[in-house]
Amino acid sequence: MLFFSFFKSLIGKEVVVELKNDLSITGNLHSVDQYLNLKLNDVSISDPEKYPHLVSVKNCFIRGSVVRYVHLPADEVSLTIYI
Template sequence: MLIFSVFKTLTDQQVTVELKNDLSITGVLKSVDQFLNIRLDSITVLDEARHPHMMAVKNCFIRGSVVRYVQLPAEHVDTQLLEDATRRGKMH
């Protein structure tokens, strides 16, 4: 549940989610669950010319199984939480 814990600390921060269909969406992270289902508000699409149907969408729910990458704001990532979880993982 390391990833889930990291994402919970990033609520209300701007993230970029790249989907398996090459759609990249930037928005404010509102919620995430243990399956990496993500809710974003105030979204923008990085390649608007390729995805013009997304121009009118202001918020979205992304199913975790379609997520390829999530770009996190480095300044808001809790590195201590990551280091502690990594140490716990090596002990087991």
């Protein structure tokens, strides 16, 4: 529940989600569920030449089990809230 609560506090913030297939997706976090599935708005892809079919995607749902990393802006993280 710690990660779920943490990601819920980031709703509306811009995050970069790196997937296990090396695709990085940048977007605004719209929602997260208990399985850490993510919904992103205003999506952009890190390598549009490699993934041209994803250039037109503006909103996406990402299954939690395919996420490798979630990169956060440093100014959005406050560890004192969760300790």
